[in-house]
Amino acid sequence: MADETPFLRLTGISKRFGGVKALDGIDWDVKRGEIHCLVGENGCGKSTLIKAVVGVHAPSSGTIEIDGADVPVLDPARAKALGIQVIFQDLSLFPNLSVAENIAIENHLEHALKPVRKERLRGVARDVLRRLNFDLDLSTIVSDLSVAERQIVAIARGLAAQARLIFMDEPTASLTRAEVNRLLAIVSRLKADGIAVVFVSHRLDEVVEIAERVTVMRDGRKVGTWPVAEVDQKRIAHLMTGLDIDHSIVARDMGDAPELLHVEKLSRRGEFADIDFTLHQGEVLGIIGLLGSGRTELALTLFGMHRADAGAITLDGKPLRLSSNRDAVEAGIAYVSEDRLGLGVILPQSIGDNIILAVMKQLAGRFGLIATKSRQKLADDWVKRLSIKVAGTDRPVQTLSGGNQQRVVLAKWLATRPKVLILDSPTVGVDIKNKQGIYEVVAELARQGVGVILISDEVSEVFATCDRVLHMRSGRIIGAEVPGQVSEHEMEERIYA
Numbered sequence: 001m002a003d004e005t006p007f008l009r010l011t012g013i014s015k016r017f018g019g020v021k022a023l024d025g026i027d028w029d030v031k032r033g034e035i036h037c038l039v040g041e042n043g044c045g046k047s048t049l050i051k052a053v054v055g056v057h058a059p060s061s062g063t064i065e066i067d068g069a070d071v072p073v074l075d076p077a078r079a080k081a082l083g084i085q086v087i088f089q090d091l092s093l094f095p096n097l098s099v100a101e102n103i104a105i106e107n108h109l110e111h112a113l114k115p116v117r118k119e120r121l122r123g124v125a126r127d128v129l130r131r132l133n134f135d136l137d138l139s140t141i142v143s144d145l146s147v148a149e150r151q152i153v154a155i156a157r158g159l160a161a162q163a164r165l166i167f168m169d170e171p172t173a174s175l176t177r178a179e180v181n182r183l184l185a186i187v188s189r190l191k192a193d194g195i196a197v198v199f200v201s202h203r204l205d206e207v208v209e210i211a212e213r214v215t216v217m218r219d220g221r222k223v224g225t226w227p228v229a230e231v232d233q234k235r236i237a238h239l240m241t242g243l244d245i246d247h248s249i250v251a252r253d254m255g256d257a258p259e260l261l262h263v264e265k266l267s268r269r270g271e272f273a274d275i276d277f278t279l280h281q282g283e284v285l286g287i288i289g290l291l292g293s294g295r296t297e298l299a300l301t302l303f304g305m306h307r308a309d310a311g312a313i314t315l316d317g318k319p320l321r322l323s324s325n326r327d328a329v330e331a332g333i334a335y336v337s338e339d340r341l342g343l344g345v346i347l348p349q350s351i352g353d354n355i356i357l358a359v360m361k362q363l364a365g366r367f368g369l370i371a372t373k374s375r376q377k378l379a380d381d382w383v384k385r386l387s388i389k390v391a392g393t394d395r396p397v398q399t400l401s402g403g404n405q406q407r408v409v410l411a412k413w414l415a416t417r418p419k420v421l422i423l424d425s426p427t428v429g430v431d432i433k434n435k436q437g438i439y440e441v442v443a444e445l446a447r448q449g450v451g452v453i454l455i456s457d458e459v460s461e462v463f464a465t466c467d468r469v470l471h472m473r474s475g476r477i478i479g480a481e482v483p484g485q486v487s488e489h490e491m492e493e494r495i496y497a
């Protein structure tokens, strides 16, 4: 029956990058109007699969059918013409153009010879935003929007270009829970319009919540595709990793350990006020709160990137004055930013150079030269400890998968041997097995006496790692909890209340 023909069918798709077989004989299909989730560990080939379909990286072999007909190797423009849109992690929007211009850009380009009528652009943009039931000022310049809003613009652009299948590569990675819910509502609307959505996610809770089918990949191969009703999160994690991962509570009472960092009445106008807490040696202290709760602003202040208006910080019993992040690094504070690609790494530079970036000074010899050998050793060490999947530390960071890039950022800061390590959403975009690996590194550092502040909006994450959790809302600390003394569910309710 014609109706049963999937919209997209792949047969035997393979892709090599030099010696790396990123995709190995993938057979796969996407039905019309289905919500399909693609999961697997970092570096297993999810992004490459998407890029192979739309011809960003032409496959080395295999065939692609659309609507039951063979198509020759696609390029991104042809893929779009056939109704396939991709929303990459960077969204590929034009930051200095307006919402309306970004949404209607494809129509705009097609009629490049005709003068573009502003009203027509706005009309197209207004229509698709209405279809998405989303209110956005059409004249706003895209660089003034939040990440979540930009994502909606990217989806709207796909709709305006008559998409029939939209790939979203980790669309929820930088969104808060409330924004994720809004995006999921929009995905359901696309489905109602007969548009298929394939999305990549490492948050298995949202996968089982929204997807109809889930495809699991491992080491460049497809493990299988299942209706979501037939698998649960635990089973998916097992299919991805071959392991049973269990989240046990680790909280210890660290109240008697020596005080490491003490923060008193710390305030910064418009961001946070009267923040009081003590971090002990070897303690893992969680800070949980939603976007806008002031958690990232607090972290940036503790790292010397922002100045506090009032209050005091003491480290090892001595008052700490931070006028820049260099002061913080010198005092022994390290900060792993939530914005992994913005502040974290220099993409075209090698993995090794990125890892040693923050320790240059410590490693530099008499003439400011860094011995190649010690550099190499340091980089290799961290690559091994964090199980970063690399062909060699001399390769550029941009050849790594997203989750592995994230771990390079972590390695860079761990190499500074900090006393206080501030981690802001450190496992966003990291697969479940490697999340566990990062939690183990955190636990190990804590055992060595490092004080860790872990900022997160995933309750399961603070539950699996923290001794104590501070709860922030509207710039204030409104409570402190110990995982285990409250249940995960109770904590979740308090946070989203």
Ligand SMILES: Nc1ncnc2c1ncn2[C@@H]1O[C@H](COP(=O)(O)OP(=O)(O)OP(=O)(O)O)[C@@H](O)[C@H]1O
Residues within 6 Å of the ligand: 017, 020, 022, 040, 041, 042, 043, 044, 045, 046, 047, 048, 049, 389, 398, 399, 400, 401, 402, 403, 404, 429, 431
């Ligand atoms: N441009 C490239 N050059 C060389 N190797 C690459 C390139 N892009 C990807 N690879 C390699 O292909 C493999 C698959 O990477 P891919 O980005 O598809 O992983 P992924 O499943 O999307 O992972 P993540 O969850 O971390 O984003 C990895 O080993 C990666 O290093």
Ligand SMILES: [Mg+2]
Residues within 6 Å of the ligand: 046, 047, 048, 169, 401, 402, 403
């Ligand atoms: Mg990827």
